[in-house]
Amino acid sequence: MTDARRGVPGPRKVGLAEVPDPVVEKPTDAVVRIVAAGVCGSDLWQYRGLEPLPTGARMGHEFIGVVAAAGPEVRSVQPGDCVVSPFSYSDGECSACREGLFVSCAEGGVWGDPGTPGGAQAEAIRVPFADATLVRLPVSGITGPDIRRFLPLADVLPTGHHAASLAAVGAGTGVVVIGDGPVAACACLAARRLGAERVLVLGHHPSRLAVSRAVGAETAAVRSLEEAVEAVRGFFGGLADVSLECVGTQDAVDTALACVRDGGVLSYVGWPTAGVAIPLRSTFDRNISVRGGLAPARRYLPELLADVAAGVLDPSPVIDAELSLEAAGDAYSVMDRRDVLKVCLRP
């Protein structure tokens, strides 16, 4: 089969390679034929060389697809089932999994990381612990609109939900979202779903902010921390109760801190670039709590999927381009240039 990977050393190179087809290796494995794979903002960090990867590293961690084969111990899915996978697999049995912290499973891994079966930007993938990892989609075949509404369940929607959920967002919470990417838009969706009436999204790019408006948030394009604080004060009449940081840079973290009131919560789900830190002098006097981290997406999938399937939650707008897997290199470059928000690749 074909998959996407870093083709040569140095940034901004993603190419294709021919690799052995995945097969069921253990009785709890499934093999999934991938119907659509997302390109994630964190893939871009790697593409840009901010997170150097070895040549040949396999790319992608978001996919939906159809089960092609299942080991004899797999109970919850069978060949032909349409499924979504969270961006990581996990055994479902260890103490971390039992607590719902699937991303801390010692037997698990994020698709594409070294030592995992492979990346999701591929024609197929072997899924360990299929029962604990995969979630069946309530469709008999994945059509065009299904891709855009279901693929965000793999990562960006549960990640946005993680931010809002950890910040205990509810009715009455004044929520500022830092970022204008797909996770930020999903954090809006999640905050609205949890009852927040006042959600303000701050980003740098007016065109990208349109997506957050499409999912029901107010937005402001700001160029500096000072402008961000001014926008927040104008919108809320004070600082926000919670900041949902969906970027991962020091600028975004500093802005998130500056926008939240004393006693409030900074919830961060942007993958932190190297060196990003919370200066405790900026949180100590103000008693700001810092929560967040890598979303245990699998934990949230059932409830989020139910709402997406019922049509009451629609993350479709965060995917605004579709390309063939062969065009993986182009997918990265158009996202890198911010020509599009999020590409899905179709093997």
Added chain:
Amino acid sequence: MTDARRGVPGPRKVGLAEVPDPVVEKPTDAVVRIVAAGVCGSDLWQYRGLEPLPTGARMGHEFIGVVAAAGPEVRSVQPGDCVVSPFSYSDGECSACREGLFVSCAEGGVWGDPGTPGGAQAEAIRVPFADATLVRLPVSGITGPDIRRFLPLADVLPTGHHAASLAAVGAGTGVVVIGDGPVAACACLAARRLGAERVLVLGHHPSRLAVSRAVGAETAAVRSLEEAVEAVRGFFGGLADVSLECVGTQDAVDTALACVRDGGVLSYVGWPTAGVAIPLRSTFDRNISVRGGLAPARRYLPELLADVAAGVLDPSPVIDAELSLEAAGDAYSVMDRRDVLKVCLRP
């Protein structure tokens, strides 16, 4: 009257000065004759020049005393009443105070900070917003033992409680406390009071750790982060559920992070020295929450005082020396040399 203050530029100098006696200036003021004032670990940062203060800065923020005068609008205390003050005063009326976040009161301040009525290491002090700030002690006069049990209510006991409370410590929580000072010992007391059965205190100085043992915790003297993690694994059979960081240095924060399990809480109340930061790469993958900050001591005073007065909570062991106010310079130097844990000054 006399108070203690920075006498000359440069570190390690605290002297006395003759200043005007405080008087009631506003109808909501009280004047308190100070019976005992604590020297705090954060005073030591300043003494050591890590937090440079101007010459003449007034020192101290922990005191108990007797009301000497009260303005006509003061209702809750009257001359002759024995009182404790939290380390900061606050108006009790603003949105921050109504939320219980007294340290964020815009009209308030930490005793001794620029713009406040003065430091607590003095013969007397003017207390703004006396009703909202002072809490009456259930004694008719402050005797020797009263000093050691009630003075910790001003700062270190509610600060330790803040750490344990924000970490939602309860029965079954595995608690590691980082530090061997008075706040660490009080964090132990607070964790035990909230039901924790397993509390391990990590410090560098065996003699100082004796105080935490005296208040019911297990202790280990460790010299490095690696030794700390080893001690924690030995004690809990894994990492701790929560780390209570009671020092404020980068080493302590890093150790606290290394000792807490994925999905756990780092609760920090050590006053952060300049530059201390939480590297988000160390918390993101592990979903560690970071809570903490400056304790809203006034919020906790009623419940903690009730338990101290009832004899079920005894922070006395954290004060192991008493000196006259005239010996303020010596108090700082013996604490600086770690000859004693915490001095109380008697004007």
